[in-house]
Amino acid sequence: MDPRLLEILVCPLCKGPLDYRKEAQELVCKPCRLAYPIRDGIPVMLEDDARALGAEEE
Amino acid sequence: MSADAVSDTWEQGSPYERYIGRWSRRIAPGFLAWLDAPANLRWLDVGCGTGALSAAILDRCTPSGLMGVDPSEGFLGLAAQHLGPRALLRTGSATALPLDDGSCDMLVSGLVLNFIPEVSAALAEMKRVTAPGGAIAAYVWDYADRMEIIKRFWDVAAALDPEAARLHEGVRFPLCQPDALQAAFEASGLDQVATTPVEVTAKFPDFDDYWAPFLGGQGPAPAYLMSRSDEQRAEIKARLAAALAPDAGRGFSLAARAWAVRGRVPDAT
Numbered sequence: 001m002d003p004r005l006l007e008i009l010v011c012p013l014c015k016g017p018l019d020y021r022k023e024a025q026e027l028v029c030k031p032c033r034l035a036y037p038i039r040d041g042i043p044v045m046l047e048d049d050a051r052a053l054g055a056e057e058e
Numbered sequence: 059m060s061a062d063a064v065s066d067t068w069e070q071g072s073p074y075e076r077y078i079g080r081w082s083r084r085i086a087p088g089f090l091a092w093l094d095a096p097a098n099l100r101w102l103d104v105g106c107g108t109g110a111l112s113a114a115i116l117d118r119c120t121p122s123g124l125m126g127v128d129p130s131e132g133f134l135g136l137a138a139q140h141l142g143p144r145a146l147l148r149t150g151s152a153t154a155l156p157l158d159d160g161s162c163d164m165l166v167s168g169l170v171l172n173f174i175p176e177v178s179a180a181l182a183e184m185k186r187v188t189a190p191g192g193a194i195a196a197y198v199w200d201y202a203d204r205m206e207i208i209k210r211f212w213d214v215a216a217a218l219d220p221e222a223a224r225l226h227e228g229v230r231f232p233l234c235q236p237d238a239l240q241a242a243f244e245a246s247g248l249d250q251v252a253t254t255p256v257e258v259t260a261k262f263p264d265f266d267d268y269w270a271p272f273l274g275g276q277g278p279a280p281a282y283l284m285s286r287s288d289e290q291r292a293e294i295k296a297r298l299a300a301a302l303a304p305d306a307g308r309g310f311s312l313a314a315r316a317w318a319v320r321g322r323v324p325d326a327t
Contacts, residue, residue: 008125008161012154036156042134044149045127045156 011036012045028053073274079110081207081260081314082169086114088256089197089318095164098122099192102162104152104184105129105170109137112145115166125162127155152180160189167196169316171239172231181246188323194248195320197256202228202235204315207260211272211279214297218290225282239319248321257315265303268312269295 006020011029018027018036026035027043034050036043044050072079089111097120103112106126115121126141127150128134134147141147150156152167152174165188174180184194199205208227215222223229232238236253243251262268275284283291303310 008158009148009156010158012150012156015158039131040135040138042131042138042147042149043156044131046129046149046151047154049149 009043009045013047026051030058072276073271073280074276077271077274077277077280078169078207079108081258083110083114084258085197085256085314085316086111086168087118088258089166089168089195089316090114090118092254092256092318093164093166093193093195093320095119095193099163100161100189101125102127102157102165102187104155104165104167104180105173106137106145106147107133107168107170109141109145111166111168112137112141116141116144121164123162125157127152127157153183155183155187157187159186160192161187163189163192165192165194169198171196171242172198172201172227172233177233177242178246181242181248185246185248185323190323190326192323193320194243194323195318196239197316197318198231198234198239199227200234200255200315200317201226201231204255204257204313206312207268207314208279210302210312211283211294211298214294214301215279215282218293218297222282225278227278230278234317236317236319239317243319243321246321247324249324251319251321253317253319255315256318257313260312260314261309262303262312263309265299265306265310268302268310269298 011018011032013032016031018029021028025038028035033053035053036045036050099121100123101115101121103126106112106128112126115124125146126137127148129151131149134149138147153176165184188194212226240251240253272280272283275281
């Protein structure tokens with residue numbers, strides 16, 4: 001993943017910063033408790049496609 | 059790189075490419091010439107689709123960076139193939155852009171604005187992600203008048219079926235007029251708003267070159283056509299052929315005009 005990407009990429013809902021989870025290929029917004037998938041190298045920054053974080057997930 | 063290195067990769071066509079793509083791609087350079095933007099800006103293409111406008115930006119504008127956002131993963135996959143690593147692509151919505159405030163200098167959107175249900179919300183987002191002093195610019199087809207490729211079809215269809223008049227994009231998309239575009243941009247708080255027509259001539263060597271893409275079913279007019287019976291389709295075809303190509307052995311030309319609009323994001327106060 002291009003390191004430049006995370007510099008300007010934010011959560012589309014709260015506009016806050018994202019955590020990149022390399023193994024899961026996800027971008028996580030902790031306040032919104034959403035994980036946005038990265039598919040074929042393209043971040044899918046749509047609420048409807050995001051995975052809700054489980055209660056025990058950090 | 060050579061002037062057409064990126065945009066030439068579309069030559070082989072899907073139905074959409076044959077229907078509109080081949081003409082919309084030719085609008086993009088005229089639009090960018092009107093913007094006359096300096097080199098080394100950070101560009102963002104909202105609703106980039108398969109990347110036709112982004113390709114023209116890479117070819118002509120020497121951006122320091124280019125991002126493309128589109129809600130369709132399928133289109134973005136094609137855009138990634140065409141544009142390569144010089145464009146950063148992400149799936150996203152125009153009304154909830156996944157980008158930081160002020161992260162681009164020049165935000166563009168080609169043939170998209172009229173398809174966004176909440177244009178004012180989209181313009182507010184576009185303004186948020188564009189740096190103060192930067193610009194937002196867009197273009198849409200002149201469906202009501204000189205996007206003749208589509209309008210001539212609806213004129214014939216509506217004469218046969220009153221329901222078709224309701225589906226005409228010229229009726230469905232009142233935003234696609236210079237006054238409406240100007241008003242939408244001014245209402246969103248942009249300065250120095252201006253509009254201009256951008257027109258290309260679409261040359262068809264014969265009627266079939268015009269007609270065949272409508273049978274692909276992609277786009278409102280082709281979808282309407284494919285919802286008709288064989289008989290109704292034949293009647294539309296006969297009337298269109300008589301109107302556009304009365305001399306069957308000769309080609310004809312139609313206008314494909316877009317309205318472009320631009321505005322400046324005010325300086326921070």
